[in-house]
Each structure stands twice: as C-alpha cells, then as structure tokens.
Amino acid sequence: MCELSDKIMDRLEQTELFQAASCIALYHAIPGEVQTAGFIEKWYQKKKLLLPLIVGDDLRLLLYEGPESLKPGPFGILEPKADGIEVPKNEIDLIIVPGVAFDKDKNRMGRGRGFYDRLLSTLNAPKVGICFGFQMIPQVPVEPLDKKMDYVITEDTIY
Template identity: 55%
Template sequence: MTTKKELRNRIKVLKNEQNKKDWERTSDAIFAQIEETESFKKASSILAYWSMSDEVMTHKTVEHWSKCKKVYLPLINGDDLELVRFEGTEKMKPEPVFGILEPTSDDKVDICNIDLVIVPGVAFDNCCNRMGRGKGYYDRLLSESVAVKIGVAFSFQIVDNVPVDPHDVPLDMVVTEAGIINR
C-alpha cells in the first residue's frame, strides 16, 4: 500500500508534468458540473477555497458565486480554520504561513451553517476518500459538518486507493473534468 507521503510526491510529479495553460478551462468545466447539482442549486451558503497555484482554480468561480450566494473562505487560525465571508478581492490579504489570500471581513460563520463545502485535496479515490496536504485542517472542520462535501480535482488526481486514517472524513462526491464520482 502506498503511503501518504509517497502519494503526495507522486501527485506533485504529475502536477509538474501538466500543461497549466489548460487548468483554467478544466477548472471551469469542473465548476460548471457542480452548478448543475441539486446540492449547489439548493445551497445558500457555500464554503469554497482560494486556490493556490497547484490546485483546481477557484478565483473566478468564487467571485461569480459570491454575487448570488453567501461564499465563505477558510482562514487559518492556529490549528483550525475560521470561515470568513468573501466580499471581493479588494478585501483580501495574504496569510503568513502559505501566503494564501484570505478575506478580511468580520462576517464569520460556523461550519454548521454552511450548506455546501467545496474541498481541495492532493488525491482522491473512487470511494470519495480525500488526502490533503497533511495538516488536518479540513478533516477537523468536516468532522463537524452536515453539509454536502464536494471534492474538486483534476482527473490525474484520482487514484485507486487513498490511504485512510480513522480521523479522515470521506466526501459525498468528487468532481473532475471527466465527471462526478459519488460515494
């Protein structure tokens, strides 16, 4: 069985081999599929993420969705994530650890008030298991959530088996440019 460290390294190599010029178009295709789901249509509050350079691109989608739904982004606070409303790129600042832009709004929400969660990850499998970067931020947060949990990934991030620990939280679905995987 592949270890999480080995799998993270393998996906990193695959990411570096990709043509990143295609990532915006591919990311748009992923989010177009999400917008067609009942879970998205019913959701009034969404937790998304502000993508880093090696993730499914969310910037355009977050800005678009925030015009018709309450969109929240995670803010790192110690070992946990705070959920802060996205109110436009002019109200964002880089956080000190990863340099990710984070919202500066005072409008915060508890995870129990989120209808839909869009989750990044390093790798996913066909059982909707997710492997993140190893800090456990999302697993701690998702363990408290009853929201629909959707992982977003490029097709090359889908693997046969993601190593799973007892604290890992499976998702309800994973969406790639090739389609939707349901649990």
C-alpha cells in the first residue's frame, strides 16, 4: 500500500490546486487509508499543513509543527496536541480527505461518525478525496448531510 500511496500523493502534488495552495488541511492515516506520513514530512516546512484533532464530535484543524507536536488520539490516530496553533478556516486553500469508499460522482463514504461532513460544511476550500482504486465503487449511498468532494484522486486517475 505504501507504493500506491506514494503514487496517489505524487499525482496530488502535480495538480495546480496543490501547487497554488499554501495552507493545506489533511489527515494522519490509519491502516487501510492512503498513507500521508511521508507527504507530511516532505511538505510541512514548505507549506502550512493542518491536521485534525478530535474534540467531542468535531474536528479542530491545528498546525503541524513536526513529529513532536503529535500524540495518539482516541482512535489511535496521531493528532496534534490540544495546545497547537489553530489557523483561521478562511486561510485554508485545500483540504485532503480520507474515506472508506468514493464514487465517480465524487461522493464519499466515511466511517459513519460524521466528523468530516461536519468539518467540510464549515470550509470553502476545495475538497480532494484520496483513495486506492479498489475503493472506488459504482455508487456511494448519500445522506442529506454528506459532503461531496470536488475531486477524487486514485493511483491511476483524477475524477
């Protein structure tokens, strides 16, 4: 999965959206998701990278300042420490979103807690879902509060 993750992140880096963005929100991956750790380490000194901190039922986006700024969160995901720097949401140029599955209409299936759907409803930045090709399905079931991606990137294609 590391090789496929690298292909996906390379494809993302080649987009105009990424190249123009100076402040990017993304995530620290859990097993089965596109791995982002190498990407984060590569870019955090060149661009502002924000990572989510789970607070109750919501996500706060905090500036990544290096590995020492992280701690294991409630789901075992590395997340920023609560005293991290929060960047105003209107400064975010791009948000990179994980998912269990996506479809060609850019619908996203999350893990069912609604963390990202609530967060995405507060952001105006372009939303890019990243996933492995095998996570693309014919049709994602859509709920009223689900947020559609602007783009979905796999190792082979950009939708």
